[in-house]
Amino acid sequence: MKRVAIIGAGAAGCFAAADIRGARVDVYESASVPMAKLAVTGGGRCNITNSFEHLRSVEEAYPRGARLMKRALKEFSPQDTLRWFTQAGVGGFVTEPDGCVFPASQDAREIVRALQRRMADGGVQLHLGKKAVSLMKADAAWRLGFADGSSAEADSVLVTVGGAPRGLPLLDGLDIPWVQCVPSLFTFTVNDPALRALMGLVVPAQLAIPGTGFRSQGQLLITDWGLSGPAVLKLSSYAARYLHDYGYNAPLSINWTALPQADVESALKEFVSDNKQKLLASSAPFSLPLRLWQYIIGLAGLRDDIRRGELGSKGFSRLVAMLTAAPSRIDGRNHFRDEFVTAGGVDLSAIDPSTMQCRLHPGLFFAGEILDIDAITGGFNLQAAWSTAHIASRNL
Numbered sequence: 471m472k473r474v475a476i477i478g479a480g481a482a483g484c485f486a487a488a489d490i491r492g493a494r495v496d497v498y499e500s501a502s503v504p505m506a507k508l509a510v511t512g513g514g515r516c517n518i519t520n521s522f523e524h525l526r527s528v529e530e531a532y533p534r535g536a537r538l539m540k541r542a543l544k545e546f547s548p549q550d551t552l553r554w555f556t557q558a559g560v561g562g563f564v565t566e567p568d569g570c571v572f573p574a575s576q577d578a579r580e581i582v583r584a585l586q587r588r589m590a591d592g593g594v595q596l597h598l599g600k601k602a603v604s605l606m607k608a609d610a611a612w613r614l615g616f617a618d619g620s621s622a623e624a625d626s627v628l629v630t631v632g633g634a635p636r637g638l639p640l641l642d643g644l645d646i647p648w649v650q651c652v653p654s655l656f657t658f659t660v661n662d663p664a665l666r667a668l669m670g671l672v673v674p675a676q677l678a679i680p681g682t683g684f685r686s687q688g689q690l691l692i693t694d695w696g697l698s699g700p701a702v703l704k705l706s707s708y709a710a711r712y713l714h715d716y717g718y719n720a721p722l723s724i725n726w727t728a729l730p731q732a733d734v735e736s737a738l739k740e741f742v743s744d745n746k747q748k749l750l751a752s753s754a755p756f757s758l759p760l761r762l763w764q765y766i767i768g769l770a771g772l773r774d775d776i777r778r779g780e781l782g783s784k785g786f787s788r789l790v791a792m793l794t795a796a797p798s799r800i801d802g803r804n805h806f807r808d809e810f811v812t813a814g815g816v817d818l819s820a821i822d823p824s825t826m827q828c829r830l831h832p833g834l835f836f837a838g839e840i841l842d843i844d845a846i847t848g849g850f851n852l853q854a855a856w857s858t859a860h861i862a863s864r865n866l
């Protein structure tokens with residue numbers, strides 16, 4: 471029987487191991503437990519996939535690897551994922567209004583247990599505490615070396631070691647093209663005490679990095695260190711490499727209304743002419759929280775006791791500008807505590823997308839985050855792990 475070695479018992483490695491048929495499968499994991507990260511995904515609930523119904527394009531979800539993912543999703547779709555896990559004994563799923571899919575139990579460990587059961591049923595051998603440190607082709611077989619000095623042989627190898635921010639010495643000597651890894655999905659430090667004083671406010675907003683095409687839309691959360699929420703995580707993903715190259719220092723433009731400028735102008739005109747005697751700062755348009763509106767009035771350089779009727783055309787224009795393109799700055803990067811992935815990894819030019827096999831080394835396969843594929847939050851990263859692992863398992 472063909473011998474398959476899988477390096478890394480995370481989401482992709484365990485899924486592939488559970489999915490392979492007709493081979494002897496050995497999974498080598500450096501940690502003392504398998505799938506430790508999977509068990510805490512989605513804040514312990516596991517955002518296992520996404521309905522994709524709110525996306526205009528696959529590129530929107532996958533800033534890197536969209537081309538390969540388009541193909542991989544045809545091969546193994548979110549529906550296939552749910553069918554697979556249902557057959558593996560998971561008791562149903564819920565899709566939230568934003569398209570995020572979770573197990574109905576809201577327990578990531580149910581997904582882990584389903585994979586463990588499937589691996590056990592298939593006779594998969596799981597070797598824990600086995601950190602692979604070398605990989606080479608020896609005659610017809612692949613030889614794996616481990617940190618404890620032991621070694622193993624296999625006919626085919628699937629590498630699923632996840633994100634490798636410091637590179638992957640394991641692949642040294644194989645000359646596999648590598649894209650430098652940088653963090654993605656992080657929140658922004660903003661050194662603006664007046665903004666941070668608004669901590670806790672959440673508004674729908676649009677963000678942009680001026681001078682670039684990077685922009686995002688979604689809920690924006692003001693925190694005690696700066697900015698967070700889906701709009702920030704998305705922008706951090708789209709601009710991951712750009713922000714890395716600029717040392718996480720960049721200008722930021724905030725549209726606090728998430729509306730086009732013309733709509734803001736006409737709604738604001740109506741608002742100020744409605745009750746000219748009223749203090750501008752006493753109630754807010756666009757359903758903005760009052761404290762945020764007062765902050766925006768301050769940004770526009772207007773007195774806090776100005777009346778609506780006193781605004782004038784210059785004051786009006788400044789207010790529109792601060793509502794739709796308030797200048798701010800990204801002063802640093804914070805780790806998002808729920809989800810964090812790396813952009814970069816094995817260059818996709820080295821991978822045959824129909825098999826996940828390395829074009830340079832027959833018998834060597836890759837799946838999951840080790841590939842230069844990463845996504846915004848919402849279950850897309852795990853879907854990439856399932857789809858690429860499935861394609862590999864069918865071809866190993």
Ligand SMILES: Cc1cc2nc3c(=O)[nH]c(=O)nc-3n(C[C@H](O)[C@H](O)[C@H](O)COP(=O)(O)OP(=O)(O)OC[C@H]3O[C@@H](n4cnc5c(N)ncnc54)[C@H](O)[C@@H]3O)c2cc1C
Binds near residue numbers: 479512
């Ligand atoms: C806190 C957190 C929450 C997340 N939540 C979600 C979510 O809800 N939905 C979503 O879509 N994505 C989520 N993600 C991202 C998602 O978890 C990853 O994209 C996914 O786990 C990648 O799967 P993988 O198998 O490629 O890598 P991993 O799951 O990271 O597994 C890699 C495995 O390889 C092992 N390994 C590494 N090096 C070696 C070696 N040399 N030898 C042997 N073993 C090795 C590691 O110990 C690990 O077990 C989250 C990420 C984090 C950090």
